[in-house]
Amino acid sequence: MTVTKTKVTLAPNTSTAVVAANTGRKYLAIQNSGSGLVELAPNADAAVGNGWQLQAAATAGAGGQLKFEADGLSTDAWSAISAAGSTLIVLEGN
8 A cells, every 4th residue: 555645734714625535545544733623524615613623733743633444434535624724634545
C-alpha cells in the first residue's frame, strides 16, 4: 500500500474539498493540526454546525482525528469547514 500525505489549509467559513472519492482506497485518516474546530461532511459541502467535529490541536501538533481502515473504510469524498480556519493533515492509502 502506498500512503500519500497532504496538508490542507482551511480558510475561515469556506467549505473545502479534502479528499476525492476513491473506490481503491485502503486507508484514510484526517487529522486537525490547526487551532480551529473543524467539521467534516461526506459527499457534500461542509457547513458550520452540521458535521463530524475534529477538535483543534491544544498545542502545535495533533488535534481531533477521523480514521477509516478495514471493514469501516470510507471511499466517499470528504469536505471540511472551520469558522476560524484551520489546517488538516490527510493520509490516504491506495
